[in-house]
Amino acid sequence: MDLAQLTRDLEALVEETRAALAAAPDTAAVEALEVEVLGKKGRLTIVLRGIGQLPAEERPLVGAVANRVRGAIEGEIGARRTELGAAELESRLRAETTDVTTPGRPIRRGSLHPSIEAMAEIARIFGQFGFVVYESPEIEDDEHNFQMLNIPPDHPARDLWDTLYVDVPGHLLRTHTSPGQIHVMRTVKPPIRALLPGRCFRYEAIDASHGTEFFQVEGLMVDEGTTLGDLRGLLDEFAHAMFGAGKKTRFRPGYYPFTEPSVAFDVECLVCGGPGCPACKRTGWMTILGAGMVHPVVLRHGGLDPERYQGFAFGMGPERISMLRHRIHDLRLFLENDLRFLGQFR
Ligand code: DAH
Numbered sequence: 001m002d003l004a005q006l007t008r009d010l011e012a013l014v015e016e017t018r019a020a021l022a023a024a025p026d027t028a029a030v031e032a033l034e035v036e037v038l039g040k041k042g043r044l045t046i047v048l049r050g051i052g053q054l055p056a057e058e059r060p061l062v063g064a065v066a067n068r069v070r071g072a073i074e075g076e077i078g079a080r081r082t083e084l085g086a087a088e089l090e091s092r093l094r095a096e097t098t099d100v101t102t103p104g105r106p107i108r109r110g111s112l113h114p115s116i117e118a119m120a121e122i123a124r125i126f127g128q129f130g131f132v133v134y135e136s137p138e139i140e141d142d143e144h145n146f147q148m149l150n151i152p153p154d155h156p157a158r159d160l161w162d163t164l165y166v167d168v169p170g171h172l173l174r175t176h177t178s179p180g181q182i183h184v185m186r187t188v189k190p191p192i193r194a195l196l197p198g199r200c201f202r203y204e205a206i207d208a209s210h211g212t213e214f215f216q217v218e219g220l221m222v223d224e225g226t227t228l229g230d231l232r233g234l235l236d237e238f239a240h241a242m243f244g245a246g247k248k249t250r251f252r253p254g255y256y257p258f259t260e261p262s263v264a265f266d267v268e269c270l271v272c273g274g275p276g277c278p279a280c281k282r283t284g285w286m287t288i289l290g291a292g293m294v295h296p297v298v299l300r301h302g303g304l305d306p307e308r309y310q311g312f313a314f315g316m317g318p319e320r321i322s323m324l325r326h327r328i329h330d331l332r333l334f335l336e337n338d339l340r341f342l343g344q345f346r
């Protein structure tokens with residue numbers, strides 16, 4: 001290795017680098033080239049290792065040449081990088097233009113499920129009469145769901161509630177919200193004005209008016225001197241608030257083991273208003289709930305003295321109320337969660 005050779009090698013490296021830079025398609029290729037030539041294990045570094053073999057007096061000379069070469073290469077790399085970088089920025093800006101006239105994506109607004117909407121409205125109306133909302137368990141025992149409600153084992157009235165049992169003996173999914181009456185009577189002192197909304201479960205064949213899962217809202221009022229007339233007046237107020245002022249209502253005799261007497265509460269047909277139509281099966285009336293005076297046996301199970309306290313109770317299905325209000329013909333819509341259906345309620 002002599003000085004002339006080293007100088008030639010360095011000049012060749014400058015030439016090669018210049019050609020490679022001219023051919024580099026983008027800034028990434030320039031980066032790679034920079035590493036390849038100037039990097040720690042780069043070609044310039046390797047050439048300069050030859051300096052050690054030169055006589056001492058020649059080394060400063062080569063050092064000066066080497067510095068010039070390094071400076072030249074750095075300059076060329078920098079210039080090419082700037083050039084390519086500007087072109088890349090230009091094309092990116094062109095590709096990223098925003099069309100401010102493009103219509104925005106519509107925001108999907110959530111809405112209340114119609115069962116929930118109906119329950120909120122029921123709670124709002126009864127809230128004006130001082131009724132307070134309570135919760136009671138979805139998994140109940142046989143005592144609360146049946147026995148304390150005056151329905152002993154093997155009582156024929158059990159056929160009214162086809163029951164889903166859980167694998168804990170004596171326990172079941174509540175078939176109605178009425179067991180909540182017992183829980184409230186045992187925890188709240190009269191006067192009681194309680195509303196118990198909640199999910200109920202029955203072993204039913206599913207059709208347009210029966211589901212295995214549905215909601216109920218239970219009402220319970222207990223005080224001294226409570227009468228069937230109080231119940232009638234309250235339910236009238238409710239029907240008028242829910243379905244419209246002046247709607248005709250009526251009591252019909254009914255049967256529930258936990259009330260005596262028991263009634264069905266009807267409102268005039270919301271479709272035909274009286275004369276009869278297919279919606280009301282030509283009766284002119286629609287049943288909206290079951291109710292009655294709390295049976296003395298039930299009051300006693302609730303820890304209350306039936307000689308001193310009387311009460312009334314009622315139970316209604318918010319889905320049914322919603323169906324009547326919105327003219328919905330199939331209960332299954334409430335369970336299918338089809339957004340085209342659900343989106344109609346606010
Ligand atoms: N629990 C009854 C049912 O599921 C509805 C009911 C009727 C509730 C009369 C009551 C009532 O509180 O007094 O069919």
